[in-house]
Amino acid sequence: xxxxxxxxxxxxxxxxxxxxxxxxxxxxxxxxxxxxxxxxxxxxxxxxxxxxxxxxxxxxxxxxxxxxxxxxxxxxxxxxxxxxxxxxxxxxxxxxxxxxxxxxxxxxxxxxxxxx
Amino acid sequence: xxxxxxxxxxxxxxxxxxxxxxxxxxxxxxxxxxxxxxxxxxxxxxxxxxxxxxxxxxxxxxxxxxxxxxxxxxxxxxxxxxxxxxxxxxxxxxxxxxxxxxxxxxxxxxxxxxxxxxxxxxxxxxxxxx
Numbered sequence: 637x638x639x640x641x642x643x644x645x646x647x648x649x650x651x652x653x654x655x656x657x658x659x660x661x662x663x664x665x666x667x668x669x670x671x672x673x674x675x676x677x678x679x680x681x682x683x684x685x686x687x688x689x690x691x692x693x694x695x696x697x698x699x700x701x702x703x704x705x706x707x708x709x710x711x712x713x714x715x716x717x718x719x720x721x722x723x724x725x726x727x728x729x730x731x732x733x734x735x736x737x738x739x740x741x742x743x744x745x746x747x748x749x750x751x752x
Numbered sequence: 753x754x755x756x757x758x759x760x761x762x763x764x765x766x767x768x769x770x771x772x773x774x775x776x777x778x779x780x781x782x783x784x785x786x787x788x789x790x791x792x793x794x795x796x797x798x799x800x801x802x803x804x805x806x807x808x809x810x811x812x813x814x815x816x817x818x819x820x821x822x823x824x825x826x827x828x829x830x831x832x833x834x835x836x837x838x839x840x841x842x843x844x845x846x847x848x849x850x851x852x853x854x855x856x857x858x859x860x861x862x863x864x865x866x867x868x869x870x871x872x873x874x875x876x877x878x879x880x881x882x
Contacts, residue, residue: 654777659784663783
């Protein structure tokens with residue numbers, strides 16, 4: 637990877653002055669990791685009393701966490717292919733989905749707190 | 753992927769249906785702010801789950817005040833998660849239409865809420881002795 641490599645086309649001039657897209661991708665990955673770690677810890681705590689529920693949570697959550705990461709990186713690739721950011725960026729579906737996931741994690745946390 | 757056909761496909765319509773494309777740096781900054789709010793919300797939830805877990809592990813029966821504090825922190829996290837997307841959308845719309853950005857209402861809720869939670873924890877520590 638050269639320092640000008642912003643998604644496969646090394647011949648193009650730097651398309652990301654200020655590394656805005658890279659910072660945003662890293663913010664996505666940070667958020668995805670917090671989500672993954674938070675839900676895994678919560679799952680581990682639930683496993684103490686309800687192992688089957690916890691197993692189901694892990695099986696449902698891990699693919700979702702991986703999917704968020706993959707979509708975030710693909711977002712980066714698609715956006716960085718746009719010359720000088722003059723083209724529209726990706727829309728609001730992924731933000732909405734991740735916000736919904738956070739609400740779900742909070743709801744599970746509340747159920748855990750009440751039942752514990 | 754690129755071009756004006758993207759305009760019609762982009763969701764939500766109430767954001768992308770009006771105004772002009774802003775400088776992409778503003779959209780990206782808006783997205784990062786949204787993500788920072790989400791991480792803050794998840795930190796609040798983690799704090800709630802954490803204090804309730806400690807509560808269950810250390811006191812029999814559990815201290816109900818700690819449970820209420822945990823529920824409050826979790827509810828705060830849920831509230832911030834639920835409003836973060838709406839705020840992202842409102843900000844993006846303001847960027848597109850050139851209008852002023854929406855007021856940061858959740859900032860006050862988070863600031864005063866955390867102050868109240870801090871006082872609550874201090875009281876629990878000193879008076880109740882959790």
